[in-house]
Amino acid sequence: MATPCSSFELLATCGGARSGVLTLPHGQVQTPAFMPVGTRGTVRGLMPGELGDAGADIVLANTYHLWDLVGHERIESFGGLHQFMGWDGPILTDSGGYQVFSFKGYVKVSEEGVRFASPRTGDRQFLSPELAVEIQETLGVDIAMAFDECIEWPADRDRVARSTERTTRWLHRCLAARRRPESTALFGIVQGGMEADLRVAHAQELRELDLDGYAIGGLSVGEGHDAMLEMVEVAAPELPANKARYLMGVGHPRDIVENVLRGVDMFDCVIPTRSGRHAWAFTSEGRRNLRNARYRDDRLPLDPACDCAGCRQFTRGYLRHLLKNDEPLGKRLVTLHNLTYYLNLMRRLREAIRAEDPVALEALRVEAHVASDPAKD
Ligand SMILES: [Zn+2]
Helix, strand or coil: CCCCCCEEEEEEEECCEEEEEEEECCEEEEECEEECEECCCCCCCCCHHHHHHHCCCCEEECHHHHHHHCCHHHHHHCCCHHHHHCCCCCEEECCCHHHHHHCCCCEEECCCCEEEECCCCCCEEEECHHHHHHHHHHHCCCEEECCCCCCCCCCCHHHHHHHHHHHHHHHHHHHHHCCCCCCCEEEEEECCCCCHHHHHHHHHHHHCCCCCEEEECCCCCCCCHHHHHHHHHHHHHHCCCCCEEEECCCCCHHHHHHHHCCCCCEEECCHHHHHHHCCEEEECCEEEECCCHHHCCCCCCCCCCCCCHHHHHCCHHHHHHHHHCCCHHHHHHHHHHHHHHHHHHHHHHHHHHHCCCHHHHHHHHHHHHHHHCECCC
């Protein structure tokens, strides 16, 4: 059952796109929203204040890594994850499931949970729906994600069906394991692989549970842009209009805009931050790799349309020099720029939807496709 610590108010729609406000214990999230990924309780290289200034309302942290590297009880003793990482806005954690299923080597799944070898120490570890909820509640996050089974792609229909049923059973165990529903919301995850009817059925089943919010999981796993959109297109309309919808792990600017047009409210992805560390910048003119020799004498800002610190103060030629020579400032500036680009894109999407302006929305869709492809100049 939905708990009072979270509520979603739908403010406007434009075609299939939605804009609203998600209210959580540590503040409000304007949607559509992008959540920067702070895997280890830090968005690598950035100060929490810089995330807020760039327009982030909420950040994502990773349950498995915080549990494995620090311990949830130790973080609780620091006053919880918000205090520990110095971010006082909303935090969402993944359940840890996605990580442990992706580990190479020993991973054994049973109805009870998942046994696996820590990639760091080789020690055997075990994660279950109950423990995933306990860790996230102890961290004190605003939104905990249900522990679901993540399977490989491609997978045959029978395997997808069995795994989706297990995800539902695990969701019920997550709900029963909650001890702090007044301070941590719980989102369920719609699975169903690339099988449209299984996606629809699972979304309907979860809808009946009246959860705090709904995620669409198991996408962006190699299926391609069109297959992903097709799955969102069938699942999203089955979810309740008065609850937030979160598409996990997506994506490039084009994926985000196309899914906003299909009714998704929340996104997270490592792409802007990870690409930033590898010198790839998303700009309104296309994607640029700043290590490229062509930027050596380039006196323009990285993106003339951007107001981030890097674009206001430095040239492409200087950024290339920093990145080429592995200076930490270079990675930091491109990471900050990419997040600024993403978060500005979300703000412009919200403005277009709230103004119910389909022309502005279409212009953003076109721009997001350009931003996702290599720059043509
Ligand atoms: Zn910038």
